[in-house]
Amino acid sequence: MIEVALAEGEPRLRVPRIIEKHRPNGVNATYVPVVDLETVTEKNIVFELPGRRTLGNLRQSVAASTCLWFPDSLAQSIAMHSEHYARSRRRDTSTTRPTTRPTTSMTTAPISPGDILIFIGLIFYMGIVRLPAKRDYWRTTDLWPSHPATKFMSRDRFLFIFRHLHLVSADPDIADESDDGGDREEDSAEEDALQAEVRVFHEEDGYDSVSEEEDENMELGYDENNDVWFRKVSPLINHVRMTSLRVVKSRGRLHAVDEMMVRFLGRSAETYRIKNKPTPEGYKWFVLADSKTGYLLFFSPAGRLSSQNEYRSQQSNDKTRGLVRFLIREGLGDEAEGSVIVLDNYFTSQTLCSALRADGVGVFGTSRNRRGWPPAELGKQTRDQLFNDLRWCVDDGGTLVMRWLDNGDVLLVSTCHYPTQTVEVVRRRPRLTTTNRHFVGPVWGDRWAVPIEIPKVIHDYNFNMNGVDKADQMIAYYAASLRCRRTWLPMFFQCLHVMRVNAWILFRHVGVEKPDSHKDFVMEFAFELMSRGEKIDRTCGDVDDRGNPRQAKAPFSSKAPALTTPGPRDKKRPRYNGQKRVPRPTLSSAPPSSHTLAWVHHTRRKRCEWCSWKRGRAFADTGERAKEAYKTQYFCTACNKYFCKVCYVEAHPDDTNS
Numbered sequence: 001m002i003e004v005a006l007a008e009g010e011p012r013l014r015v016p017r018i019i020e021k022h023r024p025n026g027v028n029a030t031y032v033p034v035v036d037l038e039t040v041t042e043k044n045i046v047f048e049l050p051g052r053r054t055l056g057n058l059r060q061s062v063a064a065s066t067c068l069w070f071p072d073s074l075a076q077s078i079a080m081h082s083e084h085y086a087r088s089r090r091r092d093t094s095t096t097r098p099t100t101r102p103t104t105s106m107t108t109a110p111i112s113p114g115d116i117l118i119f120i121g122l123i124f125y126m127g128i129v130r131l132p133a134k135r136d137y138w139r140t141t142d143l144w145p146s147h148p149a150t151k152f153m154s155r156d157r158f159l160f161i162f163r164h165l166h167l168v169s170a171d172p173d174i175a176d177e178s179d180d181g182g183d184r185e186e187d188s189a190e191e192d193a194l195q196a197e198v199r200v201f202h203e204e205d206g207y208d209s210v211s212e213e214e215d216e217n218m219e220l221g222y223d224e225n226n227d228v229w230f231r232k233v234s235p236l237i238n239h240v241r242m243t244s245l246r247v248v249k250s251r252g253r254l255h256a257v258d259e260m261m262v263r264f265l266g267r268s269a270e271t272y273r274i275k276n277k278p279t280p281e282g283y284k285w286f287v288l289a290d291s292k293t294g295y296l297l298f299f300s301p302a303g304r305l306s307s308q309n310e311y312r313s314q315q316s317n318d319k320t321r322g323l324v325r326f327l328i329r330e331g332l333g334d335e336a337e338g339s340v341i342v343l344d345n346y347f348t349s350q351t352l353c354s355a356l357r358a359d360g361v362g363v364f365g366t367s368r369n370r371r372g373w374p375p376a377e378l379g380k381q382t383r384d385q386l387f388n389d390l391r392w393c394v395d396d397g398g399t400l401v402m403r404w405l406d407n408g409d410v411l412l413v414s415t416c417h418y419p420t421q422t423v424e425v426v427r428r429r430p431r432l433t434t435t436n437r438h439f440v441g442p443v444w445g446d447r448w449a450v451p452i453e454i455p456k457v458i459h460d461y462n463f464n465m466n467g468v469d470k471a472d473q474m475i476a477y478y479a480a481s482l483r484c485r486r487t488w489l490p491m492f493f494q495c496l497h498v499m500r501v502n503a504w505i506l507f508r509h510v511g512v513e514k515p516d517s518h519k520d521f522v523m524e525f526a527f528e529l530m531s532r533g534e535k536i537d538r539t540c541g542d543v544d545d546r547g548n549p550r551q552a553k554a555p556f557s558s559k560a561p562a563l564t565t566p567g568p569r570d571k572k573r574p575r576y577n578g579q580k581r582v583p584r585p586t587l588s589s590a591p592p593s594s595h596t597l598a599w600v601h602h603t604r605r606k607r608c609e610w611c612s613w614k615r616g617r618a619f620a621d622t623g624e625r626a627k628e629a630y631k632t633q634y635f636c637t638a639c640n641k642y643f644c645k646v647c648y649v650e651a652h653p654d655d656t657n658s
Helices: 024-030 058-069 072-091 113-128 134-138 155-164 181-195 212-217 231-246 310-314 319-335 350-358 437-444 456-464 467-477 489-510 518-538 609-622 645-651
Strands: 017-020 045-047 248-251 254-263 281-290 296-302 340-343 362-366 389-394 400-405 409-414 422-428 449-455 597-599 634-636
Touching (some): 024 389, 045 489, 058 489, 058 518, 072 113, 072 155, 072 231, 072 518, 113 134, 113 155, 113 489, 113 518, 134 155, 231 296, 231 489, 248 319, 254 296, 254 489, 281 319, 281 467, 281 489, 296 310, 296 319, 296 489, 319 350, 350 362, 362 456, 400 449, 422 456, 437 449, 449 456, 467 489, 467 518, 489 518
Antiparallel strands (some): 045 248, 254 281, 281 296, 362 409, 389 400, 400 409, 422 449, 597 634
16 A cells, blocks of 8 residues: 655645555566656647738638638538529429429529528627527518618528528439430539539738638548438538648647537437436537547547447447547547547446557546446445545556545546556535535545645546537527538538638637637637628629629628617508509510419418409409408419419410419
8 A cells, every 4th residue: 555645734635645555476566658648748728710911900810710611622522412403492392392382583693603602691690689580580571670680681592592401412323314315414514614603712801712622622522432321411510520631730739538418309319318327418529629629620420320320440349448449540540649638437448448558549538337347356335445545456457547536436448657656636525415424524524625635637637538519508608590401401500610710710819900808709700701701792793593683781890789679660661551553573485374263372362463453453443442452372373473362263264274
């Protein structure tokens, strides 16, 4: 037994009693740490922007950050696949309802890369200004505030993109069909034109130019043959991981591996339910993060039932061993040797510690009892064991295994510490429980905090295990709560939040002029994305998809207030009050057989346009006020106008379908 010298007048229980449990064949004497954290030099993570030496002022720095995390190649890829999915839904009537809402310019205009950037910027804005529903941001009544971010995109356009957002081909089998070859050639030409749209990086506005070689590195590292269960969001996941590693010059020494829950309450076989968690239900991601800053280096989604996980080739009888080694190999690469991984009791095992020792990677953290491990010499908590006692031995794989009595029995493993290393900390008086009531009084007395020496492995664990928790905390600060039905959308939003957090951490280390807070950075980041998307749309052509002149918008100033409360409205929405003539509804010149009276599902009733015209004409001719126009849910598919049944027959006398 190794005794630690006591300070004069210091209570016995404030200094740990370190007890060595001897094992046969002198295994304890052969223990050598893989990385001795007491003597090794400290090594922190170092960032470096590729191709950019320095950043300018705040706006230029945020602009360069948006170009790095959301390059044009990413926006073009998402726009191309989303537009392809929207066109397939318009063509394929078997996947849509037989009657839909009348089409508008917001639902027929092709999805452009600028639309995608504005859409993502609005998602970030909704994380700061949270409202119950997506439609609430575009409300214009006196009781609701106005939002400057909604000037970049209308409500219907945002909801249309939200519904048709896609990152991969919607249906790979569609490309193999040959019964619509003419349409396929036209679609391919449109996709080629979409990919060839000009990229806008204005030097005078603070956007750094991107070389062709650098742009190739920004391409999505996505394999079409990849059969992982999260295939629909795999391109964005690969882009986030690639960009996160590309800006890191040195990955540091201390890293944490932990799980991250992505909230999703819908129906999916791949979600987990874990009680007593801040996020009790959702997808589980396994993450490798820097312990000091919370920067996410690598992550991998894990399905509950699916065998199509990324680390399936690394799986063995010990699933967590293959998972941790996969994260280290992909996240640290050549810098893995000499690094230290901090784990909790879900990951640690004898086989994992032995495998990481063979790879030259240090590990420490908490553990749990498993079959045949830890060694029987450590035993369990006994009545003669005192508070702050530390019992230790070395297992057959050369790992230091310890039991420390705090408020409860704590099992620890380490290949980076010696059992005699202690650190003095100030401990607050704990809450009384059945296991600690017999020593709280002797240790703390009447004071609320006292200095206590604890094992150094515990101190290092408390300060380095929370790397993933830091990232989780920053994600939860400004994460938009958007309800969705498609099972992959929560992971899409989580990727956006990971890019936001990593961009903020990178900006704090590389940026010259720093914002006041994380919130200010997110607001600048969102408006810079939307301004950039608006500039891209203004350079895509002089006419829209219908041949009409494109309306040029005035550049938006990011100095505008983020949220303003309107006063009384100066201009109300024009309504018909019976005092002016309503123009005769213009009917379609299509053949009569193409006119069909269709019923619109799930929408409010609209005024019959033919009734409104007759009412206005009668008032103008006779001065008598006719009865109110009917409200209906029927509309003509060819005229794209609402009619009640009586007026439809009157307006379409030659229609055989009526």
